[in-house]
Amino acid sequence: MQSPIPTVTDRPHHADIIARLPSEWTAWPRDDGSVNSHVLEPNKTPSLFKKNKLRWPKRSVVFISDPHADAHAFEASLIAAGVAERKKKAGLGQLTLTKKGKQSEIIVGGDCLDKGPSNLELLRSVKQLYKLKARVTLLAGNHDLRLLMGLLALARKKDVGNQHFFVRMGKKVVPLFREVFDEYLADTHWDKKIPDEDTCRELLFPGDEWFKEFPFHAAGFLTAEGIDREVRKMESKNHSFEKHCLAAGLSLRKVYATSLKCQALFLHKKGEFNWFFRKMELVAKRGSFLFLHAGLDDSMGQMLLKSGTKYANKAFHRNLKRRDLFSFYYSSIANTFRTKYRDADLPLTKRGVEAIHKAGIHVVVQGHINRQQGQRITIKKGLVHVEADITLDAHSRKAEGLSGFGIGATLIGKDAGIVGLSCDYPTAKVITAQDLQGIYG
The missing domain is CATH 3.60.21.10 (Metallo-dependent phosphatases)
Incomplete structure (x- = not known):
């Protein structure tokens, strides 16, 4: 042979x-x-x-x-x-x-x-x-779609089914956000129309009520083990996501501005990476x-x-x-x-x-x-x-x-x-x- x-x-x-x-x-x-x-x-x-x-x-x-x-x-x-x-x-x-x-x-x-x-x-x-x-x-891949879900969740009306998707991306998405901020936003007036830190936190994070409502919303879609795993995962990420962003030099205002830029890059028809999810x-x-x-x-x-x-x-x-x-x-x-x-x-x-x-x-x-x-x-x-x-x-x-x-x-x-x-x-x-x-x- x-x-x-x-x-x-x-x-x-x-x-x-x-x-x-x-x-x-x-x-x-x-x-x-x-x-x-x-x-x-x-x-x-x-x-x-x-x-x-x-x-x-x-x-x-x-x-x-x-x-x-x-x-x-x-x-x-x-x-x-x-x-x-x-x-x-x-x-x-x-x-x-x-x-x-x-x-x-x-x-x-x-x-x-x-x-x-x-x-x-x-x-x-x-x-x-x-x-x-x-x-x-x-x-x-799951990592690819996690980014897409996070970007789409911000772009759409917030509800109990989607409001956790941005933070659910977790610390592994932070390097991408750092890259996008450095390459596309760092030398611009990126903060001109970006709200304050507290408002950005409300826009990015699931509310306290989410942890009470999600198990009922997910009943019939996920197994009991799946619901429990999802809630525990979000409890951890809700506490750690901002800390990981700050460790990378990204305030929540920078994170929110970068998320808008990522929407333009990945979701808009003329975005540089529009081809990625389309293909x-x-x-x-x-x-x-x-x-x-x-x-x-x-x-x-x-x-x-x-x-x-x-x-x-x-x-x-x-x-x-x-x-x-x-x-x-x-x-x-x-x-x-x-x-x-x-x-x-x-x-x-x-x-x-x-x-x-x-x-x-x-x-x-x-x-x-x-x-x-x-x-x-x-x-x-x-x-x-x-x-x-x-x-x-x-x-x-x-x-x-x-x-x-x-x-x-x-x-x-x-x-x-x-x-x-x-x-x-x-x-x-x-x-x-x-x-x-x-x-x-």
């Missing part, structure tokens, strides 16, 4: 990337202690999976998820996957597509925002791919593979079976335009970019899994759950999942004891199978198409 490891153009300004990548590949781990040990065993494979022939994407897919505002990690991962290379000028935003890049589809698995080091640089790196006319699919999709089905940010539930399984992914993506965008943000953010649609299959999440049961298999989906490729030793394949709720969030951003890596920014991608295609490439695992992990086809075909 030809090596499934992508060829990185051997240019001097690629040396830093090449040095951190594995140069050999091995079969996906199957040792007794591995969480992957059961995936290739026929007797452990879901029966519906075995009854249907596994279909591969028509075009090779490069899946990169959770770049979390780290443009260096994102661009290095594109190069590592063999779909892009740097021009002679080695800085950010200086990529060209390789032959493989022109032939492949690049799926960005969500969570482009938050954490750091630079949200704006990351957004411009993603936009660069569209300018290069790459085949790009941008999926919705975003909820799910992407390629062959028997479903790409999304987090996971599925029974209702989404039925939707995919009866109406398909195009309908799900249209429903996603139509719900974003509705005035009732609450019913959207706690719906099955939003669960798709939020769930971790906890008791607080909407359930995925055997009924939902059967619907998903009948819809021709046999492998879910996701981000959302970060891994420190490269990609993982596991069966959750009777459904095969490829967990492909490999901790790319430098901020998370520093907190987790990993060095520098991350590099890696998940490659899926009939020729090579599923390839997990990560700078944090000594070899590329490979499940060949023959291995999968022999068991599931």
